[in-house]
Amino acid sequence: MPAYDQEQETAICNKVMVSHEVGRLRRLLVHSPDSGLGKVTPSKAQDWLFEDIVHLDTMRRDEYDYFTKLLLYFLDPDRVAGKLAAIDDPINRRNFYKPGHPQFHGSDRVVEIQQLLTELLQDEVVRTKLVASICAVENVSYSVQEALLMMDATLLGRTLISGTTPDDKRMIFAPIPNLIFARDVGIVINDHILLNKPARQARMREALIMKYIFFNHPYFESCRRRVIELADSKHHFLHHDKDVDYKHVTLEGGDFMMVAPNHLVVGISERTTAYAVNQVIKAVFDRELVDKVSVIRIPKKRDYMHIDTVFTQVRRDCWVLLGSLSKRGVELETREFYRTLAEEALPNHELKIWQFEREKEGKTKEFAYLEDLLTDISQNDLGVEGEVAFVYSGNNEYPFGDREQWTDSCNLLALREGVVVGYDRNDKTAEAFRNVGFDVIDAAELLHHFEIGMLTPDAVTNTLIMLPSAELSRARGGSRCMSMPLWREAPE
Numbered sequence: 001m002p003a004y005d006q007e008q009e010t011a012i013c014n015k016v017m018v019s020h021e022v023g024r025l026r027r028l029l030v031h032s033p034d035s036g037l038g039k040v041t042p043s044k045a046q047d048w049l050f051e052d053i054v055h056l057d058t059m060r061r062d063e064y065d066y067f068t069k070l071l072l073y074f075l076d077p078d079r080v081a082g083k084l085a086a087i088d089d090p091i092n093r094r095n096f097y098k099p100g101h102p103q104f105h106g107s108d109r110v111v112e113i114q115q116l117l118t119e120l121l122q123d124e125v126v127r128t129k130l131v132a133s134i135c136a137v138e139n140v141s142y143s144v145q146e147a148l149l150m151m152d153a154t155l156l157g158r159t160l161i162s163g164t165t166p167d168d169k170r171m172i173f174a175p176i177p178n179l180i181f182a183r184d185v186g187i188v189i190n191d192h193i194l195l196n197k198p199a200r201q202a203r204m205r206e207a208l209i210m211k212y213i214f215f216n217h218p219y220f221e222s223c224r225r226r227v228i229e230l231a232d233s234k235h236h237f238l239h240h241d242k243d244v245d246y247k248h249v250t251l252e253g254g255d256f257m258m259v260a261p262n263h264l265v266v267g268i269s270e271r272t273t274a275y276a277v278n279q280v281i282k283a284v285f286d287r288e289l290v291d292k293v294s295v296i297r298i299p300k301k302r303d304y305m306h307i308d309t310v311f312t313q314v315r316r317d318c319w320v321l322l323g324s325l326s327k328r329g330v331e332l333e334t335r336e337f338y339r340t341l342a343e344e345a346l347p348n349h350e351l352k353i354w355q356f357e358r359e360k361e362g363k364t365k366e367f368a369y370l371e372d373l374l375t376d377i378s379q380n381d382l383g384v385e386g387e388v389a390f391v392y393s394g395n396n397e398y399p400f401g402d403r404e405q406w407t408d409s410c411n412l413l414a415l416r417e418g419v420v421v422g423y424d425r426n427d428k429t430a431e432a433f434r435n436v437g438f439d440v441i442d443a444a445e446l447l448h449h450f451e452i453g454m455l456t457p458d459a460v461t462n463t464l465i466m467l468p469s470a471e472l473s474r475a476r477g478g479s480r481c482m483s484m485p486l487w488r489e490a491p492e
């Protein structure tokens with residue numbers, strides 16, 4: 001047996017490398033719903049980017065826990081295989097799923113942000129800086145700041161995320177309920193990490209916490225010099241408010257897709273500004289990180305939010321997307337208009353796609369439709385020779401396409417090529433998947449098959465795994481949103 005190589009083991013453990021959307025997922029960041037989600041009030045729900053208040057216990061026990069089990073089964077099976085009956089025995093009070101609890105799974109493959117934060121808070125210097133920054137942003141009193149500094153790291157981590165002190169009685173600042181959407185906290189571009197700059201106030205504390213984690217946690221030590229932080233334009237603070245927008249950098253992970261090692265896809269959306277995209281292109285070309293950047297401008301509407309709410313990749317040769325932004329959808333919508341009037345009248349006319357190449361400065365290619373770009377990626381970047389398959393939200397039947405997009409039918413996370421996780425409420429989209437030859441199976445049933453030895457994760461192919469989603473979908477994000485891949489292999 002070769003000698004155990006500690007250095008090599010650490011390098012693998014801390015590997016940060018994402019160059020694809022669909023190869024085998026090896027490591028990711030997540031955050032399971034914390035008590036802050038159970039404190040969202042109807043009057044604040046919209047400000048905090050939820051469409052409704054959620055029932056926390058149902059969301060955790062009946063929904064998110066299945067996500068955790070699935071991720072562990074595929075990425076870190078030793079923690080769960082053959083153990084689910086014991087893990088889920090009511091006697092164990094879900095302790096396996098509770099960050100900070102001695103029985104917490106603590107996986108180094110399915111990495112919990114709260115655990116990283118707790119570890120980071122053991123460093124006195126970082127702890128003082130981070131607490132001071134959060135207290136400044138949240139505008140709390142000096143005495144609260146002092147009290148926070150007295151807490152032990154586990155309790156402090158929990159408080160900084162949930163906004164509530166450990167006795168769970170005193171809310172000292174707002175929760176950050178969107179931290180469950182780990183996709184938006186940062187972006188891995190090959191071996192670099194691009195920091196998020198959220199568009200909404202409700203997500204500022206998340207970005208602050210993650211900045212400290214990426215720059216200070218030993219886990220990211222090896223790539224610290226490869227963290228990219230983009231700034232607003234020079235003197236942006238001198239501009240009039242109404243002019244600030246176009247010179248403002250806001251960017252969120254849902255608008256970024258590493259589709260191939262040489263090719264980054266970026267969205268201009270409600271959350272990511274054109275100015276930010278311009279800075280990103282410069283940053284990745286200057287560092288020679290990719291050869292191509294494709295930019296997709298989508299209508300700035302709440303329903304669409306990020307590009308990953310309107311399409312995601314399933315296999316090298318298969319994508320799921322929203323019909324009204326597809327070739328047929330846009331053509332149908334425009335047909336009855338004079339061309340120039342269509343541009344004025346139709347929201348989907350905002351859809352525009354450009355491709356920039358590092359070596360060909362000034363030369364920009366345009367794509368008329370989303371399918372054209374996606375076909376180009378499949379065939380030219382990923383070597384697909386035959387047809388490229390498109391699965392449409394709601395099976396492209398009116399009005400199910402829009403209804404199911406709203407509940408994240410287009411926001412899928414690939415665990416491996418062709419094995420994707422989606423929400424169980426999107427029936428028509430599931431039908432569309434069946435029509436192109438996919439199996440559709442509930443997460444609970446699949447886990448049961450694993451537990452009784454009927455199936456192994458490696459044997460699963462071309463499958464849409466359905467996650468219970470009545471509560472999760474009210475938070476407006478799907479499985480892709482709930483994951484930030486740190487390491488993904490190339491599709492085999």
Ligand SMILES: NC(=[NH2+])NCCC[C@H](N)C(=O)O
Nearest residue numbers: 049181254306475476477481
């Ligand atoms: N990558 C995504 N699509 N993330 C979805 C985030 C949802 C969250 N409620 C927000 O509005 O910010």
